[in-house]
Amino acid sequence: MHFPILTSLIALPILGSLALLFVKDTEQNEGVIRRIALIVACLVFVESLLVWARFDPASADFQFVERRAWIPAFGISYAIGVDGISLLLVVLTGFLTPIALLSSWESVHRKTRAFCIFILLLESAMMGVFVAIDLFLFYVFWDAMLIPMYFLIGIWGYDRRIYAAVKFILYTMAGSVLMLLAILALAVLNESATGHYSFDLQTLYGLSISAGAQFWLFLAFALAFAIKVPLFPFHTWLPDAHVEAPTAGSVILAGVLLKMGTYGLVRFAFPLFPTAAAFFAPYLAFLAVVGIIYGALVAMVQPDLKKLVAYSSVSHLGFVVLGIAAMNTQGVQGAVYQMLNHGVSTGGLFAIVGMLSDRRHTRLISEFGGLKRVMPRLVAAFLLVTLSSIGLPGLNGFVGEFLILLGAFIWNPQFAAFAATGVILSATYMLWMFQRVNYGSVSEKNSTLPDLKSREWALIVPIVAMAVLMGVLPNLFLRPMAPSVERMINQSRRGAAVEIRAGR
Amino acid sequence: MACVTAAAIAAMTAEAFRTPGERMPIGPLGVIGLLGAAVAALLLWDRHAASFGVVVADNFALFVTVTLIVVGILSLAISGPIVERENLPKGEYYALMLFSLSGMILMAMAADLLVIFLALEVLSLGVYVLTGIRRDVPTATEAAFKYFLLGAFSSAFFLYGIAFAYGVAGSTRLDRIGSLMAAQAMSPTPMQLLAMALLLVGFAFKVSAVPFHMWTPDAYEGAPSPVTGFMSTGVKAAAFAAFTRVFLSALEPLRGEWSDALQVIAIATMIVGTVVGVAQSNVKRMLAYSSIAHAGYLLVALIAANDIGKGAILFYLLTYAVTNLGAFGVVGLIERDDRTGDSIVDYAGLWNVRPGLAALMTIFLLSLGGFPPLAGFIAKWYVFTAAIKAGYTWLAIVGVLTSVISVFFYLRIVVMMYMTPSTTSLPIPPTPKVAGAALVASAIIVFYLGILPTQVLNWAAASIGSIF
Numbered sequence: 001m002h003f004p005i006l007t008s009l010i011a012l013p014i015l016g017s018l019a020l021l022f023v024k025d026t027e028q029n030e031g032v033i034r035r036i037a038l039i040v041a042c043l044v045f046v047e048s049l050l051v052w053a054r055f056d057p058a059s060a061d062f063q064f065v066e067r068r069a070w071i072p073a074f075g076i077s078y079a080i081g082v083d084g085i086s087l088l089l090v091v092l093t094g095f096l097t098p099i100a101l102l103s104s105w106e107s108v109h110r111k112t113r114a115f116c117i118f119i120l121l122l123e124s125a126m127m128g129v130f131v132a133i134d135l136f137l138f139y140v141f142w143d144a145m146l147i148p149m150y151f152l153i154g155i156w157g158y159d160r161r162i163y164a165a166v167k168f169i170l171y172t173m174a175g176s177v178l179m180l181l182a183i184l185a186l187a188v189l190n191e192s193a194t195g196h197y198s199f200d201l202q203t204l205y206g207l208s209i210s211a212g213a214q215f216w217l218f219l220a221f222a223l224a225f226a227i228k229v230p231l232f233p234f235h236t237w238l239p240d241a242h243v244e245a246p247t248a249g250s251v252i253l254a255g256v257l258l259k260m261g262t263y264g265l266v267r268f269a270f271p272l273f274p275t276a277a278a279f280f281a282p283y284l285a286f287l288a289v290v291g292i293i294y295g296a297l298v299a300m301v302q303p304d305l306k307k308l309v310a311y312s313s314v315s316h317l318g319f320v321v322l323g324i325a326a327m328n329t330q331g332v333q334g335a336v337y338q339m340l341n342h343g344v345s346t347g348g349l350f351a352i353v354g355m356l357s358d359r360r361h362t363r364l365i366s367e368f369g370g371l372k373r374v375m376p377r378l379v380a381a382f383l384l385v386t387l388s389s390i391g392l393p394g395l396n397g398f399v400g401e402f403l404i405l406l407g408a409f410i411w412n413p414q415f416a417a418f419a420a421t422g423v424i425l426s427a428t429y430m431l432w433m434f435q436r437v438n439y440g441s442v443s444e445k446n447s448t449l450p451d452l453k454s455r456e457w458a459l460i461v462p463i464v465a466m467a468v469l470m471g472v473l474p475n476l477f478l479r480p481m482a483p484s485v486e487r488m489i490n491q492s493r494r495g496a497a498v499e500i501r502a503g504r
Numbered sequence: 505m506a507c508v509t510a511a512a513i514a515a516m517t518a519e520a521f522r523t524p525g526e527r528m529p530i531g532p533l534g535v536i537g538l539l540g541a542a543v544a545a546l547l548l549w550d551r552h553a554a555s556f557g558v559v560v561a562d563n564f565a566l567f568v569t570v571t572l573i574v575v576g577i578l579s580l581a582i583s584g585p586i587v588e589r590e591n592l593p594k595g596e597y598y599a600l601m602l603f604s605l606s607g608m609i610l611m612a613m614a615a616d617l618l619v620i621f622l623a624l625e626v627l628s629l630g631v632y633v634l635t636g637i638r639r640d641v642p643t644a645t646e647a648a649f650k651y652f653l654l655g656a657f658s659s660a661f662f663l664y665g666i667a668f669a670y671g672v673a674g675s676t677r678l679d680r681i682g683s684l685m686a687a688q689a690m691s692p693t694p695m696q697l698l699a700m701a702l703l704l705v706g707f708a709f710k711v712s713a714v715p716f717h718m719w720t721p722d723a724y725e726g727a728p729s730p731v732t733g734f735m736s737t738g739v740k741a742a743a744f745a746a747f748t749r750v751f752l753s754a755l756e757p758l759r760g761e762w763s764d765a766l767q768v769i770a771i772a773t774m775i776v777g778t779v780v781g782v783a784q785s786n787v788k789r790m791l792a793y794s795s796i797a798h799a800g801y802l803l804v805a806l807i808a809a810n811d812i813g814k815g816a817i818l819f820y821l822l823t824y825a826v827t828n829l830g831a832f833g834v835v836g837l838i839e840r841d842d843r844t845g846d847s848i849v850d851y852a853g854l855w856n857v858r859p860g861l862a863a864l865m866t867i868f869l870l871s872l873g874g875f876p877p878l879a880g881f882i883a884k885w886y887v888f889t890a891a892i893k894a895g896y897t898w899l900a901i902v903g904v905l906t907s908v909i910s911v912f913f914y915l916r917i918v919v920m921m922y923m924t925p926s927t928t929s930l931p932i933p934p935t936p937k938v939a940g941a942a943l944v945a946s947a948i949i950v951f952y953l954g955i956l957p958t959q960v961l962n963w964a965a966a967s968i969g970s971i972f
Contacts, residue, residue: 071958073965074889136885140876147875150915154923162923166915173911177904181897184889191893 006080008066009047009090009127013097013120016040020120025113034105041098044123045212048094052480055087060483062133062202074187075198079134084484085266085336086130088477089259092343093130095466096255102459103351104248107358109154115156119248122148126256126366130263135183136199138268139176142260149249149257157244164237164244171237175227177236182220185489186272189213191226204272205491211275218276221269224282228261231284231321232291235314241311243363247354250306254313255347259339262320266332270324271491277327278493282412285325289418291318296425300432305363308433309346312389315422316342322419323404327492331407332485333478338400340477341388341470345397348463349384352378354457356437359449365433370442379438381460386434388467390427394464396470538580538605542573558616560675563967564818567753567880568612568745571822572738573830576605579734582833584729589933600637601734604630608742616761617666617676617703620746624662624710627742633734635727646725653710654719662706668699669754679752685757692758700758702764703750710743711799714772721784724792725846729839732788733832736795737825743800748817748863752809759809766807771902773800778909787835790913791828794872797910798824804899805887813890815965816883822960823871823883823953830946831868834861837935851917853926860934862921864943869914871950874907879953886961 016037023033055063062081070078082090101119108115125148127204128141146169154165187197190207198204209217227234238258242250265284270277282490295315316338323335356371356379357363372379384395391397401423409416470477546566561569579601607626614620626826632655636648648943666676672695673681685696705716712720724732744843777797784790798820805816838854838861839846855862871880884907891900 071961073958073961100767140881143881144876147870151922161921165923166912166919169915170908170912173908174905177908178901180885181888181900183894183898184885184892185897188810188889189894 004066005047005051006082006127006131007095009044009051009068009131010080010124012044012047013040013124013127013190016495017117017120020113020117023113025111030109030112033113033116034101037120038098038101040120041094041101044089044127045094045098048091051082051093052087055082055084055480057084057480058483060084060487062499065133070134073197074136075190075196075200075203076136077134077200077239078137079200080128080131080137081133082131083479085488087480088336088340089130089256089263090127092255092259092340093123093126094432095462096251096343096347099347099351099459099463100248100251100255101470102455103251103354104156104246105455107247108356111155115248117154118148118151119252122152122252126252126260129213129260133201134199135186135201135204135268137413138201138380139180139183143173143176143180145257145260149253152249153241153245156246157249158246159244160240161244161451163165163285164240167237168241171227171234175224175234178220179224182217185217201268209273214273214276215279218269218273218280221264221273222280222373225261225264225269225476226284226287228264229317229321230261230314231260231287232294232318234293235295238314239307239310242313242350243304243306247350247357250309250350250354254309254350255343258313258317259343262317262324262335262339265321265324265338266488270327271488274492274494281325281327283410285322285408285415285485288321288325289415289422291315292322292419292422293425294492296422296429300425300429303364303366305356305433305437306350308365308429309349312426312430313342313346315426316346318422319401319404319419322415324409326404326407326415327489329482329485329489330403331411332489333481334400334405334407336481336485337470337474337477338397338404338478340394341400343469344463344466345385345389348460348467349383349389351459352382352385353465360445365436367443368437369440370438370447371446371449372404372438372440372445374449377452378456378460381452381464382438383434384464385460385465388471390430391423394468394471396467396474399474433493538573538576542570559610559613560621561613562616564749565613565745567818567964567967568741568821568844569609571741571818571825572605572608572612572693574822575600575734575738575741575825578826578833578942578946579730579738582733582829582836582939583728583730585933585936585939586594586836588721588934590638590728592728597634597637600630600634601731604628604634605738607645608738611742612745614746615678615749617669617678617681617750620750621659623661623665623742624659624746627739628659630738631731634731634734635723637731638728641726644726644728647723651719651723658706658709658716659822661702661709665699665704665706667933668695668702672696672699678750681754682756685755688757692761696758697761700755700762701765703755704762707743707750708769711740711747711802712796713769713799713803714796717773717796717799719777720796721789724795725786725788729788729836731829732791733829733836736791736832737828738800740795740802741821741825744806744817744821748814751806752814766803767896767899770800770803770807770899773797773803774902774906775800778906778913781913782909784913785848787848787851787917788832788846790848790917791831791835794913795828795883798872800826800906801884801887801903804891804896804903807899808887808890808894808896811895811965812886812888812953814968815961816886816890816970818821818871818964819886819953819957819961820883822964823879823950824929826946826949826953827868827871827880830943830950831865831872833939833943833946834865834868837861837939838932840933848916848920851920852924854921854932856926858932858935860940861932864947865921866918867947867950869917871954873911873914875911877951877954879957882954882957882961930963 062083065081067079070076125141125145132138150165150169187199191197230238292315293445295311297307299311320335323331388395388397391401405416604627607623611623632652635651636644638644670676673684709716777793781793805813871878874880874884888900
């Protein structure tokens with residue numbers, strides 16, 4: 001019996017937060033509390049790297065699988081494992097959590113202990129979502145994750161935090177409860193086909209479902225994921241949640257939580273219901289393209305830095321959904337790659353916006369200007385992250401967007417053409433924002449702002465390094481995911497192939 | 505076997521008779537009696553004991569009994585501080601609570617309509633008085649009066665139903681009614697339908713299903729909080745036990761007739777419970793509407809009535825009992841003699857003053873809202889699986905959507921406790937040890953049933969599978 005490394009990824013943050021309960025929440029202890037949380041988060045990251053190191057990139061199967069009966073009467077088991085698609089998302093989660101903790105190092109001084117506990121619980125739930133290969137277990141983590149995020153936004157957020165927190169949780173729940181019913185329906189379908197219930201993903205992959213049932217089940221799953229992504233027109237919770245959340249919340253929300261929606265599409269909605277997926281793919285792609293352009297246009301006119309980044313997320317996630325909808329090697333690889341990119345670059349952007357708002361206590365673009373002269377180092381990092389978000393060749397964003405557009409073009413050139421305008425628009429709004437914030441004349445209020453502190457160095461260097469690494473050596477990341485992506489595409493193409501054959 | 509049953513029933517009622525005379529350690533005595541009953545229940549497990557054919561201690565009844573004993577122990581534990589604080593007559597308070605508890609247990613075991621009625625009256629009378637036990641408080645008296653009048657009405661309906669059933673079958677025994685109904689199921693007579701409808705109304709009153717729910721918010725608001733917790737869980741569990749037994753055994757052949765009516769009632773109950781709950785500003789009224797909504801979910805399980813649904817009823821009752829009593833326990837510790845502290849606004853900033861109470865309340869509320877990994881999630885999942893399996897997808901969809909709405913009002917309290925600065929600086933009395941321990945125990949059970957539900961789910965499924 002080898003060491004249950006994936007379980008420890010989930011358990012370690014929980015243990016960490018339990019340990020924190022024994023530290024008294026006083027001001028003197030604040031540093032201790034933060035350090036404990038940071039050490040735990042770093043340990044989890046190291047462990048996730050270990051998983052990557054020991055991962056066999058040639059195999060498409062789930063690895064490190066652990067399986068224990070949980071509610072045997074219903075075929076529910078505690079089943080976890082990673083394949084090439086989830087592996088890197090697990091690493092991303094491990095990567096961003098310490099960064100999120102660091103990013104709120106100074107802005108959170110109230111109830112530090114509870115803050116750290118919620119961040120760690122959130123990390124454990126996110127890990128659970130990515131490694132669960134039992135649908136019931138997946139849903140448990142999916143829903144459990146809402147609670148810590150709700151508290152993070154609601155307690156440590158900005159002025160309209162309560163509205164944003166409640167909106168966040170209700171929107172997400174409204175979508176996910178229907179998915180719960182669809183999951184139950186799947187188990188019941190499996191029971192009528194084979195005589196026993198099962199929530200096991202691999203068993204359910206093999207289940208053949210009538211086209212009519214697939215239609216409704218796919219819609220239920222897709223709605224839950226579309227709200228989470230968020231796909232236009234389900235995106236309205238996102239700007240509120242992002243703007244009101246504390247920096248750490250925004251980093252995790254943008255960096256990891258949004259990926260859960262697209263991950264769900266890749267892992268569940270498409271391969272489980274191939275026929276319906278083939279039918280709905282153009283509609284999803286249409287919404288994605290609308291989202292790309294709409295998100296970019298709205299981002300362009302935002303006066304608030306955080307809101308601008310939030311809308312840029314809507315636009316960037318549209319690319320991911322487009323790549324998934326294309327359902328070919330380039331598209332899906334690009335989509336998974338873009339999920340990681342977006343996590344790194346948007347996480348970085350939110351962290352930088354957090355630094356600015358910690359210094360000035362405002363996030364209005366008009367309040368800034370000429371920062372380049374005041375804090376050249378911070379602005380240099382800002383520039384790199386901005387460029388990576390735009391998709392400059394040599395940085396990470398380019399690889400993902402290029403692959404997605406390639407995949408989309410092979411599938412349907414019109415979608416690719418419209419989506420490509422989004423690339424231009426993103427350059428426009430990001431660079432324009434960058435110009436207004438960092439160039440021009442320095443106002444008096446901005447002239448004395450301090451440059452990067454050591455803590456902020458520790459936070460931003462990994463992000464920039466990762467952006468460069470992913471831009472220069474994409475194969476390092478693409479290689480382990482390739483077999484799993486291939487298998488998933490074959491799985492999802494079953495339905496389409498059946499349809500075409502029937503058509504002839 | 506019959507004598508073991510008799511002993512169990514004696515044990516269950518004995519503690520009720522024993523208590524009024526004693527003055528000092530009444531609560532603990534009640535707990536001892538309840539523990540005795542629990543032991544008896546465990547000894548009777550799988551024996552399928554029956555006495556006189558009108559009281560049966562099958563596993564179904566025993567599961568409900570255990571649930572009721574849990575309700576009883578928790579209620580007694582959280583009552584202590586409130587009884588002290590409000591200077592309620594101790595002897596009467598605990599005695600009435602135990603009396604009505606024995607009525608509930610009898611109701612769970614009754615296999616005869618008349619015995620059910622008897623049990624119903626025993627439990628109701630106790631609860632009526634408990635509702636109005638604070639005689640000098642106008643709202644309490646009003647609540648008790650309303651509850652009594654409407655309850656009497658429902659009893660009358662129920663009695664009429666029994667009369668018609670007797671007229672049809674010549675017996676009030678459930679098994680005889682059942683075999684007769686089965687014989688004529690193809691073409692039910694109007695008399696049968698009338699009996700069924702009247703019984704349905706009677707039960708719907710007791711479980712506070714819409715449109716027979718009008719008494720619930722007033723009674724819940726007026727009664728002392730532990731009593732509210734007691735009746736929202738105990739009465740509901742007992743009534744649902746009898747409801748299930750009557751409709752899934754005696755009236756099962758008429759399923760085609762009552763299923764449609766119950767579906768309408770269930771949908772209305774879920775929607776009214778949650779939508780009106782959103783508009784409440786008093787925590788107890790809000791929890792009252794929440795309990796109406798939960799009755800709706802239980803009805804869904806009753807309608808589905810497959811193997812899963814039957815197990816789901818039992819599991820849901822247990823889960824709901826523990827969670828709701830916990831919530832009312834916290835409410836009881838926060839409210840003050842002059843009825844302030846019941847408003848949602850009074851919870852503002854509770855986290856800063858009493859982080860422990862706030863955390864417990866949050867756990868109970870999230871469980872009521874059906875969040876994993878808490879018990880409420882498993883219970884709802886079980887109910888909705890039953891509904892989907894039985895083909896009632898619409899009921900399940902209404903169920904999950906209303907539970908999203910209910911999350912909204914549960915979260916309002918959480919928002920108040922954690923995210924709103926305190927407005928009033930009214931002191932909150934320190935939490936007594938017993939009540940605190942009871943609340944912590946409830947919270948642990950809520951987590952246990954949420955994370956490791958297998959054992960209890962198996963018991964629930966096994967205890968009901970053998971019977972109907």
